Amino acid sequence: MSIIETKALTKTYGRIKAVRGIDLHIEKGEIFGLLGPNGAGKTTTIGMLCTIIQPTAGSAFIAGYDIAKNPAEVRRNVGIVFQDPTLDTVLTGRENLELHARLYGISGALREKRISEMLELVDLEERSNDLTRTYSGGMRRRLELARGLLHRPAALFLDEPTLGLDPQTRARIWDYIKKMAQKEQTTVVLTTHYMEEAERVCNRVGIIDHGQIIALDEPDNLKESMGGDLVLIRAKEPPVPKIEALPYVKKVTTGAGTIEITMKDAHLHLPELLSIITAVECVEIRVPALSDVFIRLTGRDIREDSAEDSGSWVDSVARYRQRGN
Numbered sequence: 296m297s298i299i300e301t302k303a304l305t306k307t308y309g310r311i312k313a314v315r316g317i318d319l320h321i322e323k324g325e326i327f328g329l330l331g332p333n334g335a336g337k338t339t340t341i342g343m344l345c346t347i348i349q350p351t352a353g354s355a356f357i358a359g360y361d362i363a364k365n366p367a368e369v370r371r372n373v374g375i376v377f378q379d380p381t382l383d384t385v386l387t388g389r390e391n392l393e394l395h396a397r398l399y400g401i402s403g404a405l406r407e408k409r410i411s412e413m414l415e416l417v418d419l420e421e422r423s424n425d426l427t428r429t430y431s432g433g434m435r436r437r438l439e440l441a442r443g444l445l446h447r448p449a450a451l452f453l454d455e456p457t458l459g460l461d462p463q464t465r466a467r468i469w470d471y472i473k474k475m476a477q478k479e480q481t482t483v484v485l486t487t488h489y490m491e492e493a494e495r496v497c498n499r500v501g502i503i504d505h506g507q508i509i510a511l512d513e514p515d516n517l518k519e520s521m522g523g524d525l526v527l528i529r530a531k532e533p534p535v536p537k538i539e540a541l542p543y544v545k546k547v548t549t550g551a552g553t554i555e556i557t558m559k560d561a562h563l564h565l566p567e568l569l570s571i572i573t574a575v576e577c578v579e580i581r582v583p584a585l586s587d588v589f590i591r592l593t594g595r596d597i598r599e600d601s602a603e604d605s606g607s608w609v610d611s612v613a614r615y616r617q618r619g620n
């Protein structure tokens with residue numbers, strides 16, 4: 296049985312189709328990433344699965360409970376870390392966890408045990424008696440993760456767990472998420488638009504755009520669907536037929552003074568490839584990332600605001616072409 300199952304799950308707000316018929320099956324212990332740009336429908340999907348938002352159509356089940364018919368059971372079985380912070384900043388870290396435990400009816404010795412375990416998991420024991428107002432952004436997020444897991448939910452939903460944090464802190468938060476999922480055997484569904492980071496922690500990802508899942512697979516398989524690595528070489532008169540004959544080369548495209556080679560495992564085969572091309576002026580290897588899969592499927596970057604310098608494969612190729620011409 297899947298821990299999370301949705302069937303044609305849909306939410307409309309007047310004319311806005313926020314979520315358009317999503318089908319998901321997420322298994323126990325899986326870390327599943329819901330990736331998509333602003334307004335794609337990620338928060339709305341999570342909201343419906345946590346019974347905060349009522350679906351317009353379709354159905355969903357968490358640990359076998361119907362979100363429409365058994366909302367109380369669903370709530371007991373989910374933990375959530377919201378996109379916007381929700382800690383009580385006039386309470387200490389420990390008090391925030393105590394309040395949550397009481398709301399879930401966890402009492403006495405078990406409560407103290409769980410709180411200690413969770414504080415240890417996110418390395419906050421030492422600061423647990425300080426007001427959360429004095430915590431850094433990363434520490435607050437860690438406390439929220441601990442709180443989300445306190446009542447041992449079957450599914451933990453994390454909506455943009457690393458938004459607004461610096462790269463080092465983001466990396467630490469991802470480490471904690473991995474560790475927590477392993478230790479607690481919790482199914483985790485997270486949303487993010489940091490695609491490169493998600494592909495390192497997620498077992499599978501669903502790419503969502505305009506309320507629909509447009510691709511769903513293991514990160515490696517999605518990247519594989521891009522056809523391989525791209526090697527760009529600027530050279531005079533490259534021996535195209537010879538390059539095409541190499542067993543690992545899939546496609547060769549020539550431009551003005553440049554040659555684009557789509558191939559498997561460029562890092563392994565590059566020395567041999569270069570040995571047959573004389574007068575190489577410049578070489579660039581691009582290994583596809585999940586953000587390239589998104590661009591391939593939608594024709595645009597996931598972060599529209601940073602399309603100029605997203606570091607993506609396609610952008611880099613475009614820039615390379617401009618430089619080459």
Ligand SMILES: Nc1ncnc2c1ncn2[C@@H]1O[C@H](COP(=O)(O)OP(=O)(O)OP(=O)(O)O)[C@@H](O)[C@H]1O
Nearest residue numbers: 308311312313331332333334335336337338339340
């Ligand atoms: N309460 C609401 N009333 C009207 N429209 C809404 C409401 N909530 C969300 N929407 C719309 O639904 C769409 C999906 O929003 P949602 O918050 O789910 O996106 P998201 O993928 O979480 O985006 P972000 O990355 O910015 O958090 C957007 O067009 C949004 O404007």
Ligand SMILES: [Mg+2]
Nearest residue numbers: 337338339378
């Ligand atoms: Mg959102």
